[in-house]
Amino acid sequence: MLSTTERTRLGRAKHKAGTDRQELYDLLDTGMVCHLGVVVRGAPMVVPTCYGRVGDTLYVHGSTGARSLRAPGEVCVTVTHLDGIVLARSVFHHSVNHRSAMIYGTPREVTDEAEHLAALRAVTEQLAPGQWGAVRPPTAKELAATRVLALSLEEASVKVRTGPPADDEEDYALPTWAGVLPVRQVFGAPEPDPVLAEGIGVPAHIAGRSS
Amino acid sequence: MLSTTERTRLGRAKHKAGTDRQELYDLLDTGMVCHLGVVVRGAPMVVPTCYGRVGDTLYVHGSTGARSLRAPGEVCVTVTHLDGIVLARSVFHHSVNHRSAMIYGTPREVTDEAEHLAALRAVTEQLAPGQWGAVRPPTAKELAATRVLALSLEEASVKVRTGPPADDEEDYALPTWAGVLPVRQVFGAPEPDPVLAEGIGVPAHIAGRSS
Numbered sequence: 001m002l003s004t005t006e007r008t009r010l011g012r013a014k015h016k017a018g019t020d021r022q023e024l025y026d027l028l029d030t031g032m033v034c035h036l037g038v039v040v041r042g043a044p045m046v047v048p049t050c051y052g053r054v055g056d057t058l059y060v061h062g063s064t065g066a067r068s069l070r071a072p073g074e075v076c077v078t079v080t081h082l083d084g085i086v087l088a089r090s091v092f093h094h095s096v097n098h099r100s101a102m103i104y105g106t107p108r109e110v111t112d113e114a115e116h117l118a119a120l121r122a123v124t125e126q127l128a129p130g131q132w133g134a135v136r137p138p139t140a141k142e143l144a145a146t147r148v149l150a151l152s153l154e155e156a157s158v159k160v161r162t163g164p165p166a167d168d169e170e171d172y173a174l175p176t177w178a179g180v181l182p183v184r185q186v187f188g189a190p191e192p193d194p195v196l197a198e199g200i201g202v203p204a205h206i207a208g209r210s211s
Numbered sequence: 212m213l214s215t216t217e218r219t220r221l222g223r224a225k226h227k228a229g230t231d232r233q234e235l236y237d238l239l240d241t242g243m244v245c246h247l248g249v250v251v252r253g254a255p256m257v258v259p260t261c262y263g264r265v266g267d268t269l270y271v272h273g274s275t276g277a278r279s280l281r282a283p284g285e286v287c288v289t290v291t292h293l294d295g296i297v298l299a300r301s302v303f304h305h306s307v308n309h310r311s312a313m314i315y316g317t318p319r320e321v322t323d324e325a326e327h328l329a330a331l332r333a334v335t336e337q338l339a340p341g342q343w344g345a346v347r348p349p350t351a352k353e354l355a356a357t358r359v360l361a362l363s364l365e366e367a368s369v370k371v372r373t374g375p376p377a378d379d380e381e382d383y384a385l386p387t388w389a390g391v392l393p394v395r396q397v398f399g400a401p402e403p404d405p406v407l408a409e410g411i412g413v414p415a416h417i418a419g420r421s422s
Binding site: 007032038040043074076080082084087090091096100102127132137138139171176181184186188190192194196197200201210 | 243249255286305335349350375376383
């Protein structure tokens with residue numbers, strides 16, 4: 001089981017609840033942006049930011065939405081992959097194929113230097129695999145300016161919807177097209193910095209991601 | 212100005228804050244999934260769900276994550292477009308080009324029948340333009356089973372990052388490739404429901420979205 005707290009058991013039976021830890025890892029490892037939910041003066045705040053995973057710890061980057069990361073208390077981090085638009089024979093059964101993970105917990109700020117570096121490496125490589133070893137590493141000053149939160153993956157849920165629409169029995173006779181329009185995220189051709197010095201080619205670890 | 216409350220003024224100067232209402236509309240109108248943040252027993256919960264816009268009202272669909280939509284109190288709805296990975300000459304200046312909107316407020320549940328239909332139409336058309344008129348409309352029973360929340364766009368902020376990396380002056384001399392790897396969402400070829408009756412072709416409003 002992934003987690004057995006009340007809020008990580010899915011309230012609705014319609015979507016399949018993932019209970020496999022590997023499914024959680026795969027979902028997290030193929031994402032690029034998470035949505036970090038915090039409570040600020042009693043009200044929710046949802047901030048998109050970058051993250052990385054090391055084992056059963058999720059590291060959330062603090063350089064964006066910094067206000068929300070100052071001693072945030074309990075958080076909810078959600079990572080969503082949109083896989084397709086489910087086009088049913090009725091408005092009511094329209095849906096989206098997706099995989100999403102929700103992780104709950106009270107994160108700690110990373111202060112240990114070795115963990116801080118490992119966390120930043122994970123966050124950087126999540127977004128841009130191969131870049132950590134290819135570019136200038138962080139200085140002590142830059143490290144100090146980068147807040148990273150560590151959140152345990154202990155309390156997590158995974159929700160998945162796949163496959164064709166589930167129409168009402170009587171609607172299958174309608175002369176209406178039904179199916180799934182797949183959605184995916186792709187990379188375009190790398191766009192060099194306009195001031196890039198001549199003769200510096202695009203490294204394979206970057207060029208190889210474009211479709 | 213979009214909004215002038217404290218939490219919609221961006222705390223960090225690094226990213227451009229959008230102040231144009233049209234920019235907010237464009238951002239919302241081209242998204243497919245939002246992240247809805249609510250507070251449940253003092254803790255944040257971030258649920259991915261579908262939405263639609265009519266004028267200055269955002270309608271958020273309640274069929275997923277229904278627990279979070281029962282009298283949610285104050286919410287934060289965030290819509291994020293990931294446009295590119297910013298590959299800098301240093302780890303520290305790596306970033307993402309993106310556009311995101313955050314909308315705050317206390318939503319009301321839609322109970323008026325005409326508004327309920329208009330809201331469901333907006334949510335459906337946001338996800339699948341052209342489907343509202345092409346498939347079986349909702350029955351009274353289905354309408355009753357579909358919760359829609361209405362949230363004013365009054366208190367909103369837009370955050371945008373575009374363009375090449377902003378490296379440190381001394382790093383521009385490094386022999387390191389730098390630039391942007393564009394990211395975009397594309398539609399694949401429509402996948403017919405395996406039980407679709409023969410002879411029903413893919414309508415143009417669906418086929419036309421595939422790249």
